[in-house]
Amino acid sequence: MSSHPAPSAPAASPEFSLRKIAVPAFGPSLLFGLGEGAILPIIPLTARDLGASVSMAALIVGLISLGSLLNNIPASLITMRWGERWAIVAAGVWSAIGMALAVMTSHLGLFAAGCVMVGMSQAVYNLARQSYMTEAVPIMYRARALSTLGGVMRIGMFAGPFLSAAAVHAFGLQAAYVIGIVAVLGAAALGASMPDLPPLQLPPGQAAPTAVTLRSTLQDHRRLFLTLGIGVLLVSAVRASRQAVIPLWADHLMLAPAVASLIYGLAGGIDMLVFYPAGKVMDRKGRAWVAVPSMLIMGLAMLAMPLTTGFVSLLIAALAVGFGNGIGSGLIMTLGADHSPRHGRAHFLGVWRLLSDIGASCGPALLSFLAASLSLAAGIASTGLLALAAAAALAIWIPPRRRSPDKEH
Structure with a gap:
């Protein structure tokens, strides 16, 4: 039973630099985020053009998250079978096929299927990139690398809608999907250029481990999944809800849509400015130094x-x-990487990401239920209380730092 971080990455060497791996490691994330960001605002508009009602269009947007949620465990099997590099390539190609199906069809059902395919590719890509970086980056740089990975993806998601808006204005709705297809295929091409990870080397005299299965992973790490995993679920619920909280309360205050968009954009801007310093603090001081304040600040706000x-x-x-x-950018990935075993890592991360996606699905649903049954203010306040509960869970269940602070950089 695993309850403490294991040193699951090779020791750092003086020659290691995040800058040296920036393009192959972070380039695919930027392009993948750009591709998804380009199509997300356009999906409900396309669905409406194909005859969907407003509620049906909203449901189709949710199919992307559903596709990701349902594909976390299959994603672990794909990554175990093909390896991280080819899983990243396959995810980019599959996403492009889904986007092409969405833009080429005039049938609402096929359009919905294309959206599910985009979500499925998201699960494979996210798991494979996390597994790759966990093994490729020395442990003393892990939080910085994974925070940057998450931050770069957010930058792509932020920039994608602006790029697609310009293309749609000039060429129509289909242009957004063309941008998305080009971006995710570019991510696949960059992923193909990533160096393969070296095979795991066993210490002299150590027997090869028994085959790891999903069942054995759940059994061996059940205590961790039921403690820190619940904290991760709460974190994801709060993060997903925040995207609806700001525009909904702005509308409640009867602010103009342009003003609401400005507030949302400024909040997104500051979100993207602090991921690297936060990763550095996590590497030097420990994960709790960032994890707990992240949730406390969000909860109080x-x-x-x-x-x-x-x-x-x-x-x-x-x-x-x-x-x-x-x-908190990269926090969930970092905690998952810290606790993941070297053998069977993809299975572990598949379950870890499943917990995260369950939280991301339940958070907005809870907000919607409370807003409908009580009031929007009650729903937002309840989300704040969830964040404080997440802070408490992380404070209790993140193991204390046992390594000396990083002296380099």
Whole structure:
């Protein structure tokens, strides 16, 4: 039974530099995020053009998350079978096929199937890139690498809608999907250029481990999944809910849509500025130094949000939410990497990402239920309480730091 981080990456060498692996390691994430960001705002509009009702269009957007949720465990099998590099390539190609199906069909059912395929590819890509970086990056640089990985993906997701907006204005809705296809195929091409990971070397005299299965992974790490895994689920629920909280409360305050978009954009901007420093703190001081403040800041900001009354006060609360979310970039991946075993890592990370996706699906659903049954303010405040619960869970269950601080850089 595993409850503490294992040194699952090779020791650092003085020659290692994140800059040396920047293009093959982070380039695919930027392009994958750009491709998905380009099509996400366009999917409901396309669905409406194909005859979907407003509620059906919203459901089709949710199919991407559903496809990711249902494919986490199959993604682990694909990664174990093909290896991280080819799993990344396959994810890019599969996503491109899904986008092509979505843009070429006039049938709503086939369009929905294309959206599910994009979500499936997301699960494979995210698991494979996390597994690759966990093994390729020395442990003393792990949080910085994974925070940068998450931050670069967010930059792509942020820039994608602006690029597609310009293309749609010039050429129509189909142009957004063309941008998406080009971007994810570019991610696949960069992924193919990544060096293969060396085979695992057993210490002299150590017998080869028994084959790892999904069942044995669940059994060996069940205590971890039921403790820190629940904390990860709560973190994901809060993060997913934040995307709806800001525009919904801005609408409640009767702010103009352009003003609401400005507030949301500024919160997203600060979110993208702090991922690397936060990763550096996690590497030098320990994971809890960032994990707990991230959730505390988001929780307090969301509890304060229903008390805001206009542009300035909402902007301050939204910026605090963005800052709290930004410093937690790569947190879930880092915690998963710390606890993942070298043998059977893909199975472990598949379950880890499944917990995260369950939280991401349940958070907005809970917000919607409370807003409908009580009030929007009650829903937002409840999300803030979830964040405080996540902070408590992380404070209790993240193991204390046992390695000396990183002296380099």
